[in-house]
Amino acid sequence: MSVSQRTGGRTDNPVFDIDGANGVDASDMVEDSSGNSFAAGGQRFLLGLPASSNFLSNKQYTPGTDGGSEIHTRDIEDLGGIETGRLSWQELR
Numbered sequence: 001m002s003v004s005q006r007t008g009g010r011t012d013n014p015v016f017d018i019d020g021a022n023g024v025d026a027s028d029m030v031e032d033s034s035g036n037s038f039a040a041g042g043q044r045f046l047l048g049l050p051a052s053s054n055f056l057s058n059k060q061y062t063p064g065t066d067g068g069s070e071i072h073t074r075d076i077e078d079l080g081g082i083e084t085g086r087l088s089w090q091e092l093r
Contacts, residue, residue, distance in 0.1 A: 050064060
């Protein structure tokens, strides 16, 4: 799942490699039934329930709870620059 840090809503630009072309660009926008384009806020996960993700460079690695050894890997937006990085958090109870 991805949200805008400013608004908590959907991001303006794509952050996931939706089309599987090994990179994140304008072709990763999706359309609704009315033909409006927007950036997806997440993707369907098919390996049971997703466990905590780990990030390395512009890749996200997420294991599932389905009992298999497969780890879901996907490209994410490369923010570039020296002073940028991936920000993630976990809910504490």
